[in-house]
Amino acid sequence: MRGDSLKITEVNVVSLKRYFLPSHWGRLLIRVKTDEGFYGYGESGEDSRWGVGEKLLNNWAKEIIIGSDPMEINKILRKIWIHMKHFGRSAIMMGTYAALDFALHDLKARILGVPVYELLGGKFRDRVRVYCDTGRPDLDNPESHLEVIREVRREGFTAVKFDLDVHPREREALGWEPFNDHARNDELKWMMRAVKIIRDFVGDDMELMVDLHGSYNVTSAVKIAKALEPFNLTWLEEPVPAENVDAMREVKISTSTPICSGENLYSRWEFRRLLEKQAVDIIEPDINKCGGLAEGKRIAESADLWYIPVAPHNTSTSVGTIAACHLCASIPNFLSLEWHGGRPPKDHPRYAYWNLIVWDGPVIKDGYITLPKKPGLGFELNEKACLEWNPETEILFR
Incomplete structure (x- = not known):
């Protein structure tokens, strides 16, 4: 039961320093705790190697969060939003802000004894559909990727994504120009194959x-999108860099292949340009990078004005993934949530992906995550597993 003097007294931060996905190293976990022992967890979308998010959270805790009423989520977040205006609401800023948003929603929902999705207006669905990102087929032997697809289908997924872009180092090794962003005919031929x-x-x-x-x-993106039309894709993701909305729209209006973008946009204002110009068919905000649940819901509601579905990008650990599920359940225009999968070898760090949380049974079953009915985000942290991701720490939250 909540006391009249309930106040936030602690904001604890720990860095998960192990690699778990290609190009994604480490995450920050945070715990926000009150004077009566209630707590909530969050995860930052920031790469924890840089240490910026940890410094931000410690600063926000000292200047804004400590002493605040945990029931006043909007007030706390607004204070931090104002605090950020002098520095720009960048990826690192918004990813760190998302961690706090998750933790505050988890905390308040635990105090009230309800799941987080109830704070977001309730749920439209009991299960959240998950699609599996399977990486890129081999350049020399794309047929080998079928083993990954076969395993993913065996696990019950009904939607998969794979990459077709070629890294500049690989392009150079193949004798292709690595800097001009132009797809040669032989590159296009490999993609279609x-x-x-x-x-x-x-x-x-x-x-x-x-x-x-x-x-x-x-020019290349239009050629690729039109060449892909016979394959009935659910979407083609970020064919051109996200910064130029007019360029993205140019690709969209040229093809019947649906265009998706948004993982590198960090607030409702950046999505506003994308939506008002009708530059995409589907948006993919990363809830762990674009500010968390409150900002993610605003973005989804904005997209619904144009009848545009939402398929959140996701490279989070299990903590951020489950947090995103609460948002996915609470919006009508949800399509599917990303999960970087396939079944990795047991000695691969990603094998421990779900071990960071205590959960009843398999988290993903037949391509869906069933929403928890427990208070808050619906899980507890597996502190032993979390410590394995940071061997320099003996106690997770001091």
């Missing part, structure tokens, strides 16, 4: 998505 192999293997029932990571210029 890879997609055909996978589409022929899975048939028409499985949904396929392709990611280009903003790697190409408009």
Whole structure:
């Protein structure tokens, strides 16, 4: 039961320093605690190697959070929002802000004894559909990727994504120009071969998505999108860099292949430009990078004005993934949530992906995550597993 003098007394931060995904190293976990022992957990979308998020959270705790009423989430977040205006609401800022948003929602929901999705207006669905990101097919042998697809389908997923962009180092090794963002004919030919192999293997029932990571210029992106039309993709992701909304729209209006973007946009104002210009068919805000649940819900509601579905990007650990599920359950225009999967070897760090939380049974079953009914985000941290991700720490939260 809540006391009249309930106040936030602690904000604890720990860095998870182990690699768990290609190009994604470490995360910050935070715990916000009150004088009566209630607590909430969050995860930052910031790469914890840089240490910026930890410094931000410690500063915010000292100047704003400590002593605040945990029931006043909007008031606390607004104070921090104002505090950020002099520094810009960048990826690091918004990813750190998201960690606090998650923790405050978890904390308040635990105090009230309800799941977090109840704080967001209740749920539209009991299960959240998850699609599996399977990485990129091999350049020399794209057929080998079918083993990954086969395993993913065996696990019950009905939607998969794979990458088609070629890294500049690889382009240079192949004798392709590594800097001008232009796809040569032989590169385009390899892309179509890879997609055909996978589409022929899975048939028409499985949904396929392709990611280009903003790697190409408009001319090449249009050629790629039009060449992919026969394969009935659910979406083509970030064919051009996200910063130029007009360029993204140029690709969108040229093709019947649905265009998706948004993982590198960090607030409702950045999404506003994308939506008002009708530059995409689907948006993919990363809830762990664009400010968390409150900001994510505002972005989703904005997209709903244009009848645009939301398919959140996600490279989080299990903590951020489950937090995102509460948002996905609470918006009508949700499509699917990303999970970087396939079944890795037991000695691979990603094998421990879900071990960071205590959960009843498998988290993902047949391509869905079932919403928890427990208070808060619905899990406890597995502190022993978390410490294995940071061997320099003996106690998770001091």
